[in-house]
Amino acid sequence: MLEIKNLQAKIGNNDILRGIDLTVNAGEIHAVMGPNGSGKSTLAHVLAGREAYEVTAGEVIYEGKDLLKMSPEDRAREGIFLAFQYPVEIPGVSTTYFLKAGLNAIRKHRGLEELDAMDFLALVKEKMKVVEMDQSLLNRPINEGFSGGEKKRNEIFQMVVLDPKLAILDETDSGLDIDALRIVANGVNALRSKDRAMIVITHYQRLLNYIVPDYVHVLFDGRIVKSGGKALALELEEKGYDWIKAEAESAQQTIA
Amino acid sequence: MPTATNTIEALTNREYKYGFVTEIEADVAPRGLNADIIRLISAKKNEPQFMLEWRLKAYRYWAKLEKTEGAPKWANVHYPPIDYQDIIYYSAPKQKKGPESLDEVDPKLLETFEKLGISLTEQKRLTGVAVDAVFDSVSVATTFKEKLSELGIIFCSFSEAVQNHPELVEQYLGSVVPYTDNFFAALNSAVFTDGSFVYVPKGVRCPMELSTYFRINAADTGQFERTLIIADEGSYVSYLEGCTAPMRDTNQLHAAVVELIALNNAQIKYSTVQNWYPGDEEGKGGIYNFVTKRGKCLGKNSKISWTQVETGSAITWKYPSCILQGDNSIGEFYSVALTNNYQQADTGTKMIHMGKNTKSTIISKGISAGHGQNTYRGLVKIMKGATGARNYSQCDSLLLGDQCGAHTFPYLEVNNNSSQVEHEASTSKIGEDQLFYCRQRGIAAEDAVSMIVNGFCKQVFRELPMEFAVEAQKLLGVSLEGSVG
Numbered sequence: 001m002l003e004i005k006n007l008q009a010k011i012g013n014n015d016i017l018r019g020i021d022l023t024v025n026a027g028e029i030h031a032v033m034g035p036n037g038s039g040k041s042t043l044a045h046v047l048a049g050r051e052a053y054e055v056t057a058g059e060v061i062y063e064g065k066d067l068l069k070m071s072p073e074d075r076a077r078e079g080i081f082l083a084f085q086y087p088v089e090i091p092g093v094s095t096t097y098f099l100k101a102g103l104n105a106i107r108k109h110r111g112l113e114e115l116d117a118m119d120f121l122a123l124v125k126e127k128m129k130v131v132e133m134d135q136s137l138l139n140r141p142i143n144e145g146f147s148g149g150e151k152k153r154n155e156i157f158q159m160v161v162l163d164p165k166l167a168i169l170d171e172t173d174s175g176l177d178i179d180a181l182r183i184v185a186n187g188v189n190a191l192r193s194k195d196r197a198m199i200v201i202t203h204y205q206r207l208l209n210y211i212v213p214d215y216v217h218v219l220f221d222g223r224i225v226k227s228g229g230k231a232l233a234l235e236l237e238e239k240g241y242d243w244i245k246a247e248a249e250s251a252q253q254t255i256a
Numbered sequence: 257m258p259t260a261t262n263t264i265e266a267l268t269n270r271e272y273k274y275g276f277v278t279e280i281e282a283d284v285a286p287r288g289l290n291a292d293i294i295r296l297i298s299a300k301k302n303e304p305q306f307m308l309e310w311r312l313k314a315y316r317y318w319a320k321l322e323k324t325e326g327a328p329k330w331a332n333v334h335y336p337p338i339d340y341q342d343i344i345y346y347s348a349p350k351q352k353k354g355p356e357s358l359d360e361v362d363p364k365l366l367e368t369f370e371k372l373g374i375s376l377t378e379q380k381r382l383t384g385v386a387v388d389a390v391f392d393s394v395s396v397a398t399t400f401k402e403k404l405s406e407l408g409i410i411f412c413s414f415s416e417a418v419q420n421h422p423e424l425v426e427q428y429l430g431s432v433v434p435y436t437d438n439f440f441a442a443l444n445s446a447v448f449t450d451g452s453f454v455y456v457p458k459g460v461r462c463p464m465e466l467s468t469y470f471r472i473n474a475a476d477t478g479q480f481e482r483t484l485i486i487a488d489e490g491s492y493v494s495y496l497e498g499c500t501a502p503m504r505d506t507n508q509l510h511a512a513v514v515e516l517i518a519l520n521n522a523q524i525k526y527s528t529v530q531n532w533y534p535g536d537e538e539g540k541g542g543i544y545n546f547v548t549k550r551g552k553c554l555g556k557n558s559k560i561s562w563t564q565v566e567t568g569s570a571i572t573w574k575y576p577s578c579i580l581q582g583d584n585s586i587g588e589f590y591s592v593a594l595t596n597n598y599q600q601a602d603t604g605t606k607m608i609h610m611g612k613n614t615k616s617t618i619i620s621k622g623i624s625a626g627h628g629q630n631t632y633r634g635l636v637k638i639m640k641g642a643t644g645a646r647n648y649s650q651c652d653s654l655l656l657g658d659q660c661g662a663h664t665f666p667y668l669e670v671n672n673n674s675s676q677v678e679h680e681a682s683t684s685k686i687g688e689d690q691l692f693y694c695r696q697r698g699i700a701a702e703d704a705v706s707m708i709v710n711g712f713c714k715q716v717f718r719e720l721p722m723e724f725a726v727e728a729q730k731l732l733g734v735s736l737e738g739s740v741g
Binding site for chain 2: 048049050051052071072073075076077081082084087088089090091092093097098099101102103105106109141158162
């Protein structure tokens, strides 16, 4: 589904991604872990097409297409969803209105009929249950005055409604208490399917107790320095990131 | 790599849809302004003596001002001096005098309004909206007149009102905006050619929206219309105003005056969607919209609400205001002003509290894109006798791109200690992050900007009558099209 080869990207004059290689197949869940500043969020945003980052080398093939040539909205319409670490407020625009516009743009792109208000509301009612979302929240301007947990839940709710092929979760667990974490994880797990892939970006192992990944990758200084199964996450939890740093640095020195 | 800023800028550029010209033979006065031109206008309109005298007084006042201080210079707008002797003050499509019915109206005129989406022909009329169509200097048709007159409501062109209801005109004309009010009001009083007139009798709730559609067509003419709305005791009326003009590369002057009078327990709701030609991308051409609009809450418990959506004009200079004279009267001002390319807007309101327990609300939303400059200027004045007066003002500015500007000048004058005045202001930018968030959900960049802008304006749009709200939303989308690319 997704093949990332030697991806390099910078923002301003700062090189952030220094050559990422990663292959994600349908049905798989990949966790990307790493210390602060290692490039996790950059990877998520580059895949979603954020223009503030400049891709300097490498390629990304998504479903046989050159992803880097596509606009952010086309990537979304082709099934890529990013759950934001810091969801944005849009005053005066309700979640329902916002989401309907998004869903219909995606449906139109795929040659499906656009949903009218009634059908859309029916869909929303059904999906609300998945993340224990409150109706009143949906009628309020999106993310405005939402608590941290409500914002994250709203991201997962949007994901459930938009039904993506590739979901990227950018530190969805940060700032969540244990109950909110469980709700969010339930939402994510409800979407697990053999046709869908997920990239779960997280700093802590905690989330992976709820969303069990098939693969764990450790990002350090813009490169994936270690990959493994879910045991790797536990190892990281135990040892912290320092041993990864040490390992990566000694590897660098050997090359030099 | 496109940055968010030029993405937003590219979205703001787009063509003006109403820029066509109607080829029609017109009856045109010679260029320039003098007492004879005023006599000519008054004679063409077959006016009673009091009108001519009033016009001449206004003209003399204006001429003196023109020689001394000229047009007001305090507004935050810049334009080369206007040569008032180079303007044509009267232009009317040639047609049989006073068409008795729509069949007698030149089909070209009907076609013009049809093209603008305003149908004057019986079958296609918008249900629930009566229209007075003003083309250059004269009113060409008013719909639903008979139906309204059954309720005693007078809705006609100003010229007709002068002929048929001179006593009402004489009593109220200039009672809210005297000709000495300001330079452009004086000019308008001297040369105004037509406009709309509304009288709603005691206790009548006007069952439909009344609307005037103004169209400037002829080149080098000024449009000077005058609207007078009188709501008698306990009555209610909602009035809409729309306007467009052809694309021309010279500037045209539009100096209108609107006067509203609300008697005891009466309510007037006045909504404007202003879409005069704004000039091209380089700022060439466009309408100078120098307008004086004021309402007087003369009676107790009366209420006047102004709602305006200003997207057109090269320069807008406009302050729809309320004089809250009657006790417990209420004034409201809801405004969205958008400036794009090289448009300039200096707009706001004045709330003059005179009566006891008078209340006013001001919600102003300024949007600047391109090189647009947007200024809010407002005055809240609490007079000595206005015990218990209250005002709430909120002025928000939204910037699209980094070449534009937003300015806020709120003035407060409080002469009564028991009053309560609140003012809130904010300035924000459409962030690259907001735009990206929308696009990540599949929403095209243009639609995203328009969604964010509409959200920003929501408080104002919900004050507009239904038909207008839809039009206003579309118009904002259209006026911003091209500012993301």
